[in-house]
Amino acid sequence: MGRPVTQEDHDRVRELHAQGLSRNAIAAAMGRSGRTVSRIAARLGLTFDREQVRAATEAKKADARARRAALALALLDDVDQLRARLHVPYVVYQFDREGNLVTGVLAQPPARDQRDLMMAIGAAIDRSLRLDEYDADPGLDAAKSMLGALARGLGAAYDQLNQHDGD
Numbered sequence: 444m445g446r447p448v449t450q451e452d453h454d455r456v457r458e459l460h461a462q463g464l465s466r467n468a469i470a471a472a473m474g475r476s477g478r479t480v481s482r483i484a485a486r487l488g489l490t491f492d493r494e495q496v497r498a499a500t501e502a503k504k505a506d507a508r509a510r511r512a513a514l515a516l517a518l519l520d521d522v523d524q525l526r527a528r529l530h531v532p533y534v535v536y537q538f539d540r541e542g543n544l545v546t547g548v549l550a551q552p553p554a555r556d557q558r559d560l561m562m563a564i565g566a567a568i569d570r571s572l573r574l575d576e577y578d579a580d581p582g583l584d585a586a587k588s589m590l591g592a593l594a595r596g597l598g599a600a601y602d603q604l605n606q607h608d609g610d
Contacts, residue, residue, distance in 0.1 A: 449561065452473065452483060453454075454485070456473070456483045456487065457489070459472055460487075465491060466480050466491045469608060471550075473604070512575075512578070515570075516571075518570050518571040518574070519568075519571050521567045522568055524573070526564060528560055529557055529560055531551065531558070532549065532550060533548065533550075533553070534547070534548060534549075535547045535566055557604050558604045561597060564597055565594065565598060566598065568590070568593065568594050570592075572590055572591070572594065574591075575587070
């Protein structure tokens with residue numbers, strides 16, 4: 444059982460409520476549960492403005508949507524960076540018979556590394572699409588279709604690389 448509610452608790456709830464704090468903010472300030480604050484407020488005839496809570500909730504949802512949109516764009520930037528790595532010279536390292544480290548440069552990454560890059564690209568696109576779908580407007584079907592076609596094309600490229608890797 445929790446600590447007893449005192450007159451000081453009643454006074455503090457009245458004071459913080461007058462300052463416009465929410466029930467949860469009052470509870471946090473007092474070190475009490477939200478339920479205790481609600482009971483005290485009810486005894487005092489105080490109510491909490493649900494519209495304010497609703498507006499705060501909508502603001503948090505909007506912030507989360509904006510963060511997901513930014514993350515989806517960042518993932519597409521990652522896709523661009525990973526794709527660029529498919530077509531650049533690739534440094535390889537190995538040891539010779541004497542144990543000396545020898546480096547060489549290939550025109551582009553070996554097929555296995557290209558396959559790994561394609562898998563990472565596909566995963567980044569998939570995550571970006573999922574983030575977009577989470578907040579999607581039903582009118583965005585054409586954009587989703589285009590991104591789906593892009594993902595299928597990357598999958599086909601992966602399959603083609605995978606076939607060459609097995610040769």
